[in-house]
Amino acid sequence: MRTTIIKKTLRVPLSDGAAGDGGTTARQLDVALIKAGFKASRELLDHVGTLADAEEYAVTVVRAVRELVGGQAQHNPYFKDFPHNVPDTVEFWLECIDDAFAQGIGFRGNLLDLPRYGRVQHAYEEMLEAHDELIGSLKDRATVLHLGGTLDDEITRLYLELAASPIPLGEDDRALLGELATQRLDLVPEAVPTRENRAILNAARLVAQRPLIDVDTVTDVLRLACEASGGDVTLREPTRFRSFRRPERRALLAALNEVDTSKFGDVNQHREAWKRLGERLHPHEHPFEQAQDVFAVARKEKTARSFAGQVEVAFADNDPDLALRILSKAPGMLLRQVDRLVRTGATGVAEAVRAAVPDVSGRVLVSVLEHLGNREKPDAARVFANRSRKVWIADDTRPPIDAAAIIGVIEDELVRRLPDFSELIVDPEVLDVAVPVSGAATEEGFGVLPRGSKLRLDGDVLRFFVHWRQTSKRTDYDLSAALLNENFEFCGYVSWTRLKDSGAFHSGDITDATDGATEFIDLHHNAFNAKYVVPQVNIYTGEGFDDVAESMFGFMSRDLDQQGKPFEPSTVRARSSMRGRGKVALPIMFERDGDTWHGTWLHLYLRGITWGNRIEENRDLVKLITSAALHRRYFTVRRLVELFGRKGSTPDAPSIHIGLTRSEAGGVTTVAELGNLLSD
Template identity: 80%
Template structure:
């Protein structure tokens, strides 16, 4: 848990060890952290210097930051001298064939049969000897680690931060909240839990501990709670195998269901199969809860209940927008999500209905509506849909543009509501590096330096190097790092992959096809030698386990100057590291743009369906072109737009100072991007 706290918060919990002289260890810790691109705060170093068990404490800190940036593994590329001496593709293949023939092994057309192909031919130590030491640079990343409170205090603090967060959590954070909810069952609880899934996670912990459930106001909340308590998917996107519940648990779930079910049967249809499976576990007829029994009757089709969404669909089918608005007025959040549809159907006075609804709508929904409307002035290059599981699909945009005056009227209403919610401030400071960062409306993948989809960041360096690392679980797994190269018009200009080891200014580290002990592949982009304007990295599953099935998988990128030398993976040059967890067979984590002396990266967090086996960059390059074009052309709700809303609100003499940046200061004075949702909560 101490390691988790460090990775999630960059705060190091106090040691509860005995006092002693740890001065030497403190100096060693600081030196080790600097090599990894981190720096211990003065308070942290002072704390370490007073500990008798300072060495064990320091090791925990260093291991945590190495895991955070992916430096815990030995990143050993296939080509020992990478990025130097990368051979031509055909020449390399012929070399592998000659090696096999010399060993008396015939070649039948499959590279994987060749003993030299896909298997690293040198040790990690031999690779290190082939590279000079990294020459430190002022451009290298430095991230400060602060001293936190006691481990118990930090656990409680993180629990409250996650539980009370205003946006839905990513999968890893939901799992962490589930663990923390059990640890923090007693003691202070968040005053409000705005995200429904978070409330369910807390209730699942209470259910197991036989504590009263709270905050349940829909039948679906009960279904989610049963799924979470069974170790299943609280979002209900994946089927759950419900466990056998103890009698007190069954009674608690049925009692909660009975309380909210009397007028909300319509929600049952959406998950009727899950309800039928849950009914087999809860035995509702053994308990005197009539309304709860009706829920399962609706699921089995023995009773009829029209869903809320069904009523709305019928109104739109009849082109009766007045009825649709009347129905939607009972669900303000859904009304806001249907604004585009109402405007397309010619509904009157939409802005007035929106004005009545916005006070009851979450900030993340308001932000999403503004971003959506900002992209409806003209048809998109392509409509890119991404599910919460990050699966993507694409369709032509056949929608007619919305009436600009109607869009402007709704936009003004929503913006005025957000301005009303912003806190009073005396001084506003927004770091330039966050202006193009998207205000988050949902959690992002676990990692370091990871930002919301559409966020743009800039960094310098002669060389941009991105990497994938994976470690298989039970069967041989082959991931392939590749990159699509595009010109300024998004036209295909080439690629780099295991079938094309190098292109102009781009170099591939070699194909590794077995990850029993972990495997790493790199691609280097030399800025001044490149012809391409845009580069879209991708990770293809060629064979073996999926991103959700391997023991570990990650994508990251680093930048450095040519004269810095260094080994292929240098922790202090890592700009970002993201885990890869998704259902698709092709991952598109981020895309890059080259502009003068600067690199720009735009986060994508997308997964293409791909094929069950043999995914290659050549087969999805046209799809990638569409996604890249659409991603860069889209107008996002960024910190720059939020800054504009603050300026429209105006400062006050007695208001607090607000500083928005990427990283938290030691004194806690900076509002990080991840915390922006709190500023938009009413």
């Protein structure tokens, strides 16, 4: 848990060990952290200097930060000298074939049959000897680690931060919240805004036979049952319900019995899940008649029209005004249907929105505002991403809409919600970061930003990498990069089938990851001509991104004269896990502007094919996706600053500082906390 807290918060919990002289270890810790791209705060170093167990404590800290940037693995490229001496692709293949004939093996058309192909031919230590030491630079990253409270205090703090998140959490954070909830059963947060988080907390309380909190819809109960069965609390995937103990069955049915019957129509959306759950709960064994009706609706023995169903009937009858009157009873749903209401000619939409917005969550308001800001003209293509980040594309046949009045209403509400401030300080690098509205629009990792966020990278070399380790069967991931010109036309690529292309170099194809495997691609400014670069990770064969033991994507920047190994932790700018259902990952894209790169986070997955995915087959899709991503206007911190400007400062209010990470002085609102500024 101490390691988890360091990686999640960059706070190091206090040691509860005995006092002693740890001064030497503190100095060694400082050096080790700098090599990994981190820096200990003065308070942290002072604390280490007072510990008898300083060495063990320091080892934990260093291990945590190295894992955070992906430095726990031995990143050994196929070509020992990479990025130097990368051969021509065909020449390399011919060398592998010649080697096979020399060994009496021959070649029958499959590169994987060749002893030299896809299998690293040198030890990790040999690779290290082929590279000079990294020369430090002021451009290298230096992320500050702060001293936290006691381990118990930090667990409580992290638990409350996750539980109170105003946006749905990602998969890893949901699992962590579930773990922490079992340790903090006596601590009930003041507010749990998202229903998924509420279900996670209630699952822990159900098992411990504690009273459930804030259950007011039938879907709340279904989420709870799924979470308590080890299933999917988001309800995207079917759950195999476990056998519940009698007290658990009674608690679930009692909660259902208290739900307003007007909400029973929501059962229809997950009818099959409700029927399976009914087989586990035995509702007729308990005196809860209203709860029994829920399962009767699921079996179609009773009828309950959902709220959404009433709205659809109104639209089907070509009566958008009736749809608007119905939606006015559900503010959140009304905001999500604004585009449709405007397109179908409903009257008084802006007035209805004005009445609804005080009761709508900040993340929904931001999401709708962003959507309407992109509806002035048709998109070249509509790019959809579901909560698993799998993407599909459709033509944009919608007529443009004029939503200026509605945009003004939503902006006025957001301005009203912003906290009073005497001074607003915003770090420049955060201005083009998208305000997060869902944990599904990002990945777990280090330096990872929400979809649509932009960042700047300087340096002679941009290097990105993929690392994966298979679980049980041979798994071959292929790192590739599509090269596009200023018109988003395909002008080249780098992959295992083309190891180099005008200033771009591939580290070599590795086809088995029993002990972990890493592939790199280098882009050198002085010899590179493409305008856009789209890295992608293709699953050629083997286990999916959700099935491998580990998988990550990351990127580094450095100058040519810095030398160093292919993987240097201090040069890592971001490290993102890859957990998605598609066969092709598109983590980020890069745009070249002179000697500077601008990255735009994508966090998308293409369906791909069962095996044999290659960059040559999906380049047209990549072109559409990247063009749409760059032309889309996201709700960024820059837009948030404009709203703060409309609100105006208040002399006696506290100052607000927005940045990527916390400062030593504290008081910084980070990207993950931006949603809190817009919650009412």
